[in-house]
Amino acid sequence: MDWFLAPPTAQAASALRAELAALFRRHAREADELADAELVVSELLSNAVEHAGGPVWVSLDWSAPQPLLVVHDLGPTFELGTLSLPDVAGPRGRGLWLVSRLAGDLRVAAKRGTGKRVETTLPLTRRVERSLDPPRRRVNPLPAVDEAGPTGFGREAFLRALVVELARTADAGHGPHVTEQLVAQVGATVGGQMEDEYRRARAVVGRLTPEQVTECYLRLKSAIDGDFYVISVDADRIVLGNRRCPFGETVRHAPALCRMTSSVFGGIAARNHGDAVVLLDERIAVGDPECRVTVLLGSAARDNPGGHHYRAPAG
Structure with missing residues (x-):
């Protein structure tokens, strides 16, 4: 939060x-x-x-x-x-x-x-509560795959999906962490559809490699006017930088929107590598000059106690 x-x-x-x-x-x-x-x-x-x-x-x-x-x-x-x-x-x-x-x-x-x-x-301990790693919705996914242009989904389709999915999740339930819960749900659903678009565009079947996961991230963020770039990629982690937030300077007034990046990246990584952890190391939303995001894959994610944790859906 x-x-x-x-x-x-x-x-x-x-x-x-x-x-x-x-x-x-x-x-x-x-x-x-x-x-x-x-x-x-x-x-x-x-x-x-x-x-x-x-x-x-x-x-x-x-x-x-x-x-x-x-x-x-x-x-x-x-x-x-x-x-x-x-x-x-x-x-x-x-x-x-x-x-x-x-x-x-x-x-x-x-x-x-x-x-x-x-x-x-802080010197206090939380009661055990449910996770914020929501399943991707399969009913009427937004935006539709056919809406993608030559470089992926455009800003209009993305923002429309954002608003619709936020409203849908708000109707479904409430909780003490409402904003992050809503944004995490949007990321899980829309990020999954963006992965499907990438697979269709690249004719990819089966598990995405770390390099393909990275290309998918860059493609979808570029399509919504982000400026992400690769810092490093290896078998157990992806590190990206970003010079421009898709939400513009207004993200500084609503830094909870960073959970969108976490949920999109974490969901794609977990679906392809079983477990994922997203670390938002630096964020434009909290006054850093750029964003820096680390995505841990597989065993590297399971061994890391911090960050936002994601798991592949059962079955």
Whole structure:
């Protein structure tokens, strides 16, 4: 899940803290874990708002038992060094030390452009819940294969499918992670149809090789006005960069749309290699200059605890 704070005011941070606290209360396994997690969130949001230098993006990935909180901003980076107990009489300096004590794995990294990424694993554990790896719908798939042009599906067909499938999924059910659930369903269905179009265009039968999976990704993203390019491909992973988001600059206001890329890429990879994990390493949607996406295949996916996990449908 992703949030966008612009301008990054104390009021906006307070509202987000309240939203995250409510999320934690709904899904945490133990009530006595909540206070420490909420304090970590409060300190990191306050630090980002004070030093942001522009918008702030906040991401929470709770696909593992413990949630990963990531805060992106465009302000100056800093070195953690060796954090020590600050002067208790001083008015400042306790926030990061508290985070390091409560969470224990505080990490800071400069972005390739301007700004930094601060992340930590929050000290609470999620109750077991169902996955967000929905099956591809086979009834009236959108868009139709015959709508594809010489280079694949065009933007109009893709966006129409996006809206229709989002509305269809909204009618089918609701949940605590509505936005990501909707976008994941769209990616699963539309991505499957895009794979079918690629197979027909290339006359491919059987399992797609990693190189063919990569070509399929590039074809479909180019058709909807993305600018993806290959960084590396081998037997167990595909790494792609992207210079332009198909959703344009508005994606910075709705970073949850990145789940579309994850679901499309993960579904295609899993159907052809059994298991897949998609890692959204860098994202234009959270202030990075480009996107960087890693797709792990087969055993490499099964051995990786992070990211978004996908499996081939049974049967």
